[in-house]
Amino acid sequence: MKRAAIFFLLCLTAAWAASNWNAPLVGVTRGARNQLHPVYGVAGSLVLRGALKGDALNWAFAASGGLVQTDGELSVLDARANVTERRATSASEVILSPDYAFFPKTGELWPAGVSTDGSIAIEPAVIAGRVIALGPDQRGIVLAACRGNQLWLLTFSVKKGALLHESMPGGAVGEQACDNPGALLVLKDRLLLAAGREIVIQTAGGQERHVPIYGTRIHRAGEDTVQIELPGLPSQLMRISAEGERLYEMPAAEARP
Amino acid sequence: MTARVLLLALLGAGFLPAQFSLFLVQNGQDVASYDQTYGFGTKPVGAAVSLEFHLRNTGADAILTDLQLTGADFQFIPSPPSLPQTVPAGTAVDLMVQFGPGQPGPATANLIANGVQLATFDGTGLASVAVSLQNGSPVPSPMDFGSVERGKTAAYQIVISNGTGSSVVINVGTTTTQFTTKPATSQFSLAAGAQVSLEIDFVPSVDGPQQANLEINQLVYPLTGVGIDPPFPLPQLEFDSVRYGSSQQGKVTVQLGSPSQATGTGEVDIDFNPGDASANADHAIQFLSTGARTVTFNVNEGDTVGHFGSGTSATFQTGTTAGNIVFTVKLGAFVSTKTFTVAPSVVVFDSSQAQRTSAGLDLQFDAFDNTRSTSNMTFTFFNQTGAPLPPGAIAIDASGALRQFFASSDLGGVFGLHAFFPVNGNPAQVASVEVKMTNSSGAAQTARLPFTTP
Numbered sequence: 001m002k003r004a005a006i007f008f009l010l011c012l013t014a015a016w017a018a019s020n021w022n023a024p025l026v027g028v029t030r031g032a033r034n035q036l037h038p039v040y041g042v043a044g045s046l047v048l049r050g051a052l053k054g055d056a057l058n059w060a061f062a063a064s065g066g067l068v069q070t071d072g073e074l075s076v077l078d079a080r081a082n083v084t085e086r087r088a089t090s091a092s093e094v095i096l097s098p099d100y101a102f103f104p105k106t107g108e109l110w111p112a113g114v115s116t117d118g119s120i121a122i123e124p125a126v127i128a129g130r131v132i133a134l135g136p137d138q139r140g141i142v143l144a145a146c147r148g149n150q151l152w153l154l155t156f157s158v159k160k161g162a163l164l165h166e167s168m169p170g171g172a173v174g175e176q177a178c179d180n181p182g183a184l185l186v187l188k189d190r191l192l193l194a195a196g197r198e199i200v201i202q203t204a205g206g207q208e209r210h211v212p213i214y215g216t217r218i219h220r221a222g223e224d225t226v227q228i229e230l231p232g233l234p235s236q237l238m239r240i241s242a243e244g245e246r247l248y249e250m251p252a253a254e255a256r257p
Numbered sequence: 258m259t260a261r262v263l264l265l266a267l268l269g270a271g272f273l274p275a276q277f278s279l280f281l282v283q284n285g286q287d288v289a290s291y292d293q294t295y296g297f298g299t300k301p302v303g304a305a306v307s308l309e310f311h312l313r314n315t316g317a318d319a320i321l322t323d324l325q326l327t328g329a330d331f332q333f334i335p336s337p338p339s340l341p342q343t344v345p346a347g348t349a350v351d352l353m354v355q356f357g358p359g360q361p362g363p364a365t366a367n368l369i370a371n372g373v374q375l376a377t378f379d380g381t382g383l384a385s386v387a388v389s390l391q392n393g394s395p396v397p398s399p400m401d402f403g404s405v406e407r408g409k410t411a412a413y414q415i416v417i418s419n420g421t422g423s424s425v426v427i428n429v430g431t432t433t434t435q436f437t438t439k440p441a442t443s444q445f446s447l448a449a450g451a452q453v454s455l456e457i458d459f460v461p462s463v464d465g466p467q468q469a470n471l472e473i474n475q476l477v478y479p480l481t482g483v484g485i486d487p488p489f490p491l492p493q494l495e496f497d498s499v500r501y502g503s504s505q506q507g508k509v510t511v512q513l514g515s516p517s518q519a520t521g522t523g524e525v526d527i528d529f530n531p532g533d534a535s536a537n538a539d540h541a542i543q544f545l546s547t548g549a550r551t552v553t554f555n556v557n558e559g560d561t562v563g564h565f566g567s568g569t570s571a572t573f574q575t576g577t578t579a580g581n582i583v584f585t586v587k588l589g590a591f592v593s594t595k596t597f598t599v600a601p602s603v604v605v606f607d608s609s610q611a612q613r614t615s616a617g618l619d620l621q622f623d624a625f626d627n628t629r630s631t632s633n634m635t636f637t638f639f640n641q642t643g644a645p646l647p648p649g650a651i652a653i654d655a656s657g658a659l660r661q662f663f664a665s666s667d668l669g670g671v672f673g674l675h676a677f678f679p680v681n682g683n684p685a686q687v688a689s690v691e692v693k694m695t696n697s698s699g700a701a702q703t704a705r706l707p708f709t710t711p
Contacts, residue, residue, distance in 0.1 A: 021662040024607070024623035024673035042607035042623055042671050044504040045541040045577050048548065063610065063621075224608060232567075234545060248506055249572045252548035 027222020028052070028061045028068075028081050029235060029250055036068055038081040039221070039250075043239045048251050052083065060134075062098035063223035067112050069094050074101055076112045085113055097134035097186075098220060100141055100158075104131050109141070109161065120161040127154060132177065135186025139164055144186050146178035153186070172210075173202040185218055185226060187240065192226060194218045199228065199238070201245060211238075211245060276316045279368060279375045280349075282309040287349075293376040297331075297356035301385030304476045305357035307334060311349035312370060318346050321371060328366025330358050331378050358382025384421040386447065388473055391416055391454065400471065402459035402482030408518065411459045411482065412439075417473060418452040425474075427453075433469040435461055436480045461485075486519040489556060489589035492563065494525070497570075501597050503577045503627040503670070504605065506545070508570040511563030511586055517556045523563060523588030524553045525571060531580035532601060536629060539669030542576035556588065563588070575599055577625035577669035601628045603701035604694040607671075611690055613708040617679040618687055622703065625670040629663045630697040632656045637691045639705065646687065655694070684708075 026039040026046060035051035036059060054070035061067075065084075066077045074094065076085040087110075095102040101110045102122070109120040122143070129147035136142065143154045151174045155165040168174055173193045177184045183194035190203045199211040199218065213236065215228035226238040227250070235250040280287035281295055300306050312321070322341040326332060334355045344350060358364055361384040368376045388396055391414035402411040419425050427447050429438055439456040447453055461467055461484025471478040490513040497508040509525060527550040529542050544552040552571045554563035565571040575582060579601040585594045609622035618638075635650040662672055680687065693702040 019658075019674060019676040021658055022673045022675065023666060023668050024671055040668055040671075041541055042504055042577065042605075042625055044506050045574055045625070045669065045671060047541050047543075047668055223610070234572075249545045251543060251545045251574070 022080075025080060025222070026237070027225045027227075028059065028066065028077070029221050029227045029237065030056050030059070030219065030229065032252070036081075039237070043246070044248055046237065046248065046251055052077075052081070058094065058096055058219075060096040060098045060220040061222055062220065064098060065112070066098040066220075067096045067101055069096060069101075074110075095131050095134055097136065097141070099136075100134055102131055102134055102143065109156070109158070111158065120156075120158060122156060122161050126163050130178075132181055133184040133186045136188050142186050144177070144184055144191075149178045150174065151177040151184075169202060171202045171206075171208050172200045173208075176200070182217060185220055187220070190240070192218055192238075194228070209245070211247070213247070276314055276319045277321070277344075277370045277373070277375060278313050278315050279352075279370075280311045280313055282311055287311050287313065290376070295376055295378050297378060297380035299381040299383050300356060300358055301383045301475045302358050302361060303385060303387065304474075305355050306380075307353055307355040310352040310354060312344075312352055312375070313349035314344040314346055316346060319344050319371075321350065323369070323371050325369040326354070326366050326378075327369065328364060328378070330364040330380070330382070331356055331366035354378065356380040383475075385474060385476065386425055386427060387418045387420055388476060388478070389416050389418070390414065396478050399468075399479035399481045400457065402480070404483045404485045405459055405461050406487040407461050407464065407484050408487065409460070413457045415455050415457060416452050417447065417455060419447040419449055421449065423449050425449075428472070428474055429455065430472050431457075431469050431480065432472070433467065435459060435463075435467045435482070435484070436469045436471070438471075486521060486589075489519045489521065489523070489591060490514045490517055491591050492523060492586045492588040492593055494584055494586050494593060494595045496595070496597075501575045501582070501599060503575055503579070503599055503602060504607075504625060505575045506572055507575065508572050509584060510570045511554055511588070513556065513561050513563070515561070517558060517560045519589065520557050521589065522553050522555055523586060524551055526551050526585045526587070527573065528583040528585065529576070529578070529580060530583065531578050533579075533629065536578055536580075537663060538667050539576040539578040540667050541574050541669050541671075542578070542582065543574055545572045545574065577627050577671050578629070579627040579670075599627065601698045603699045604631060604696055605701065606692075606703050609692075609703060609706050611706040611708045613684045613687070613710050615684070617677055617684055618690070618708060619675075619677050620690060620692075620706075621673065621675045622692065622706075623671065623673045624694070625672065626659070626694070626696050627670045628697045629659070629670050630656075631659050631694050633695045635693045637693075638687050639689045639691070640686055641688045643688070650693070 023040045028036045028038050031037050034055040036056040037048040037051050040047050057069045059068040065079050068075045074087045074089045075083045078084045092105050099112050107122045107124050109122050127145050129145035131143050131145045133144040137155050140155055140157045145152050145154055153167050153169055157164055173191045176195045177193050180195055185192040190201055193200045194215045197214045199213055199215055201209040216231055217229045219227045221227040224240045228236040237248045237250050239246045280289050297306050320341050321344050332355055334353050338350050361382045363381050365379045367374050400413055405411045425447050428444050430443055437458045439458055459482040464484045466483050469480045471480055493512045495510045495512050501507055543550055554565045556563055562569050579599050582597045583594055604624050604626045607623045612619040634653045634655045637650045638646040640646055689705045689707045691703055691705050693700055
């Protein structure tokens, strides 16, 4: 035991020498000109910096990086929001999570950054519905699909594309998600739905909260942040924690004073 | 013999035409009087009328050396043409001639160019009332009322005197509603030898230069004035909190002491004086709608609050640097300030992630130190039973590294730390970690962060 502790200490000292101090990246958000901007700072102290190239049609970002869909292209972002890879894509619908892109037309599930040979084929018959969102899962990946007008969460293996589990989340999100395409986010421990004049939050524990805000679109902006785009108003950034959700106003894109 | 000379003279005249001819300009066309007499009509004494003429050179290139008007009531306006001047063949000199009778009765003048009489002007002066200022001085032209706030009044007092020897009907009027007469009677009778006082008011309803004429019978007096905004009410800054700390978003409104009578734009500025004068800029201190430290607002007539776009408040951030945030509102001539002190505080941890990998422990956290003075950090690792792993709290001097980081950052006191700890053994035995940071305001510690497996 004593020997192990000494080893640990030695390793710790070595690690400290290689530690990395950096400007905290809160996430990436879309500005008024449809361009993505990295957002630095901490909650309540946000600064937008230079825009990524191209108009962002859709995106998802988390601590490990993310994916951005621009016109005719999917870009892979690293953890610092730098573009590391680009993949040409048709203008067809793509469903994004920070780590995966799903192409509903072909049933291709593409892990960000791998060659297209590494894509996973998901059988449409297994989905038996329309995929509207992707989410993380410890065992694989969750495809949120509308079967008829009802939301289902389908967990697939990311190795073989096999269906591991399926469930109906129910609640207000389950009932309304299929009427609001593009407005559902599947996070690790909760579902978020932009539904008319409120954001409905349904936790894994079954709790349901309603945040009265007229967000037309929501996007996974960071590890624990969601951008809520409001028509004609500055976007809001929702900070999600175990304690709940808190809203912050986003700075304008022309942020550098 | 005499008949031959006369014939030759007449033939010669055909080859030597007069150099200059005078034409009246009517609707842009030259019109010639058959007898070279031009009438200016009847005008009251003190009034004036002007006609435009072309002095056209109908021959070869010529030099105009002399031009005269032989009558005191006729003059070139604004001034006689400059002489001598070359007048190329077929071109004309523009002339504006004004008739302003100085006394009742007929008046004439001749126009003589290079010693040749070209035309006769005539007109008639009509006995009329006299108009002067209250103190007897002549009415200035124009009657300038200066700059006047919208809705306010500037006035001239004039006196109309009837020296015609008989009763006269006076017609008074102005050509725009910005200028009015008081009393507002537009027509009244003035007995012989009598006089009446009249007030001319300028009450601008819009901003900017205004012009009109005061007309008394046929006498015309130009009026000018400038409408200006009335002063704004005193603006006061109001905030949604009485104090602010670091990393906060607040709202400011601009309250007006009374409904504004003016319309215009003001601005609110943020100035920041860091507690440590050598600290780098903190760009997070800004108005969110502009991403800058200035935001403008609009005030319309009747408003009691400034409008920031479609709302009545502007959201700002306090950043992550201790110091004084000074808000300044500017509206018209008014400037008002309000200062908030953001007090130095211990380090605030914003988010953290502790992950266990097969190779070791990966720790990331974001925090801010608004004093930028962190000196020591300690890491305490705990096993699955919650007991600290030996050797207990491991202290590290972070001052140098953080000072270097802050020197290159413009984000205030925020920083992120990513550290990886290789573990020689089974990382699963390490269950959690606590991080403590000490700055000039004291020590702050994270909650116990459990290591998770991705």
